[in-house]
Structure formats: structure tokens, C-alpha cells
Amino acid sequence: MASITLKNVVKCYYGIGRKTVNKVIHGVNAEIADGEFIVIVGPSGCGKSTLLRMVAGLEEITEGQISIGGRVVNDLEPSERDIAMVFQNYALYPHMSVFDNMAYGLKIAKVPMEEIRQRVDKAAKILELGPYLARKPRELSGGQRQRVAMGRAIVRQPQVFLFDEPLSNLDAKLRAHTRLEIQKLHRELGITSLFVTHDQVEAMTLAQRMIVMNAGVMEQFGTPEEVYARPATTFVATFIGSPPMNLIRNAPDAEPGVTVGVRPEHLDITPDGWALTVNALETLGAERLVYGRWQHGEGGELVIIRTDEGFPAPALGSTIHVTPRPDRLHHFDTATGKRR
Structure with a gap:
């Protein structure tokens, strides 16, 4: 050796x-x-x-x-x-x-x-x-x-x-x-x-x-x-993990030039929070992926939420609200892509 x-x-x-x-x-x-x-x-x-x-x-x-x-x-x-x-x-x-x-x-x-x-x-x-x-x-x-x-x-x-x-x-x-x-x-x-x-x-x-x-x-x-x-x-954030980490350029309360990252399992569907329009659903046995289009700011980024099978499936086209877990947020420099 x-x-x-x-x-x-x-x-x-x-x-x-x-x-x-x-x-x-x-x-x-x-x-x-x-x-x-x-x-x-x-x-x-x-x-x-x-x-x-x-x-x-x-x-x-x-x-x-x-x-x-x-x-x-x-x-x-x-x-x-x-x-x-x-x-x-x-x-x-x-x-x-x-x-x-x-x-x-x-x-x-x-x-x-x-x-x-x-x-x-x-x-x-x-x-x-x-x-x-x-x-x-x-x-x-x-x-x-x-x-x-x-x-x-x-x-x-x-x-x-x-x-x-x-x-x-x-x-x-x-x-x-x-x-x-x-x-x-x-x-x-x-x-x-x-x-x-x-x-x-x-x-x-x-x-x-x-x-x-x-x-x-x-x-x-x-x-x-x-x-x-x-x-x-x-790059690492989106390459490692399936589905990949969500990257949001225009997240509320973020500094200019900062991209916020959050993994799909660290987003909770809540009564209020970030507003998303439901685009698609994917049922994978014990879990469900909800694909929503970001309603805040420009760009309309796609955001993925991972929920368990027992969570009621939202209707396509409906608006849902999600809240990221504060201790699971990641911040990257938008220009360089490097972690801050």
C-alpha cells in the first residue's frame, strides 16, 4: 500500500x-x-x-x-x-x-x-x-x-x-x-x-x-x-445531490450578488413564505417531488421541493408557499460561484 x-x-x-x-x-x-x-x-x-x-x-x-x-x-x-x-x-x-x-x-x-x-x-x-x-x-x-x-x-x-x-x-x-x-x-x-x-x-x-x-x-x-x-x-451544489440543490438569485433578504442555495428536502410547504406556482409533480414511491416556478423577482427559477408520500399533492397550476430551514441555507457569490 x-x-x-x-x-x-x-x-x-x-x-x-x-x-x-x-x-x-x-x-x-x-x-x-x-x-x-x-x-x-x-x-x-x-x-x-x-x-x-x-x-x-x-x-x-x-x-x-x-x-x-x-x-x-x-x-x-x-x-x-x-x-x-x-x-x-x-x-x-x-x-x-x-x-x-x-x-x-x-x-x-x-x-x-x-x-x-x-x-x-x-x-x-x-x-x-x-x-x-x-x-x-x-x-x-x-x-x-x-x-x-x-x-x-x-x-x-x-x-x-x-x-x-x-x-x-x-x-x-x-x-x-x-x-x-x-x-x-x-x-x-x-x-x-x-x-x-x-x-x-x-x-x-x-x-x-x-x-x-x-x-x-x-x-x-x-x-x-x-x-x-x-x-x-x-457547480458542486447542483452536481452532487438528486435532485440538485435549488439556486435562487433573487431570494428575499439576500445581499446583492448573492445566490441562495437550499436542498429540496430543506424546503417546507407552509401557510406563507416564498410563493411558487406548481408546474409538475413526480411521485417516487416513498417520496414526492413538487416542481414550482418562483414568483418573486425576475427569471422565474424552477424550485424543487421534496416531500414524503403522506403529504397531500398540490394541484397543478396552484400557488403554494415554502419556507427554507434557516440553518440549511447556503450562500454563493453569484459572479464566481464560490461559497461565501
Whole structure:
């Protein structure tokens, strides 16, 4: 196991003759402790996979420094970094058995066969793959194939695990089940892990701490609880949480240039308060979402209120009043989007 340090990590792509520059990672700094499980989350194109690939050595670093276990790895090949990577597409050899897929890297490294058997058997036990070691990948489900890919990484006994959206090809039920397996795996092995996803549910459920990326910038680095309860920017406020935080530019009693944020579950329907016109209702089993259009000031922002199933549903087109819980209000600079 090993810590990971990112110091002002920058990635640029250059045009012909280096006359144009496209900066895709803007000076990321992070200290990741030995044994931590870190999730890098953000929308498509935000740079999260590029950042992971720079840690892996699959992308060159333009500026800055990456250290693994106290050793600067900027100029080391991927094979010299003592990392193991799990990809989205499994990358299994179709003609090989599960055992041989998991053992392949060890055979190339000329590890003695008895040790290979011990490592594969141990990984198979952890991942509940024992009954499938003789099967070919085509005889497995998508979730089982992904476990084989994880098993191939485990047997390497690396210092760091890197996961690049490994659950994206699975259906919703399998994703949830595999998330539990990954949590169990980390508890048992305790290996430092970086996990990339665009799915905020994966991020919130898996991360000990999470890096929220936006357009190549690290917007926030903190625990899921910190990121949800005290988002550093309006981007984080609306990206983390489903439905997203309401952002209101013209809230009563707010200072000029201040955007007020409040999560849907922290708005109460009351006899008086902010006036909203009900636009839509969404019933989600144990809860209901009420979508209202803000009647105060300009813009008519859409505001979402989360209520429980027992609350009477307001009529479409009717006016309701809501009151935010004072201790749950967030204030952001409207110009910069940063928390005040």
C-alpha cells in the first residue's frame, strides 16, 4: 500500500507546431493517505479519466509532480509504478479460462506456479469466483466478468488500485451489487484506491473522500458528507445531490450578488413564505417531488421541493408557499460561484 501525492498537476494538449494549447487539467493538488478509497467524480469531459491515466502513467504530465509511496513517478513507465488498473470494458482474453486470465500477468512476471495458484485461489475466494475458475469469459455474466477483471488486479498485489468507470457496462441492479463487493474488497485488502465515475450515487456510496472535477478543475476535495452539506461552489451544489440543490438569485433578504442555495428536502410547504406556482409533480414511491416556478423577482427559477408520500399533492397550476430551514441555507457569490 502507498500514499499518493498530486502537486500542481497540469495536462495540456498542443496543436501543430505547439501554436495552440488546450489545457485540460488545471493544477490539481491532493494528498491521498495510505489505504484511502478516493472517488474522482464529474461529468463527461471534465478530465477525471485523464487525471487517473496520468497517475497510471498512460498519459504524460505537462507540469507538476505525482508521487506514489513517496517516490516521484513522473518519468516511470506504468509497469514500474506498482499499480493495477481495472477498466470499463473488462479486457479479458476470451480464449482463456477465468484462472488463466487472473494468472496471466503473474506468469509473464515468472512468478512460481505454486504462488500463482495461491494468489488466484485467495482472490477467487474474496470475489466468490471459486466455482467459475475453469470457465471462459463468454460463460459468465457481466458482473462476474468485472469481478474477474478485479481479481486479475488483486493477484498482482499492487500498492494502488485504479478503477476507470468499471461499472458503466452493468445494469442498475448489478451496479448496486458490485458496489457492495468493491466496498467489501477494500475493507479486506485496504489498498489505496482511485475510482473514476460520472455517477454521483457511486461516488457518494463508495468514497471515503471524493474529488469533484469540472472542466479540468478540482472544485472540491472532501468526504461525501462534507461535499453534500457544504458544497464549495454552485457547480458542486447542483452536481452532487438528486435532485440538485435549488439556486435562487433573487431570494428575499439576500445581499446583492448573492445566490441562495437550499436542498429540496430543506424546503417546507407552509401557510406563507416564498410563493411558487406548481408546474409538475413526480411521485417516487416513498417520496414526492413538487416542481414550482418562483414568483418573486425576475427569471422565474424552477424550485424543487421534496416531500414524503403522506403529504397531500398540490394541484397543478396552484400557488403554494415554502419556507427554507434557516440553518440549511447556503450562500454563493453569484459572479464566481464560490461559497461565501
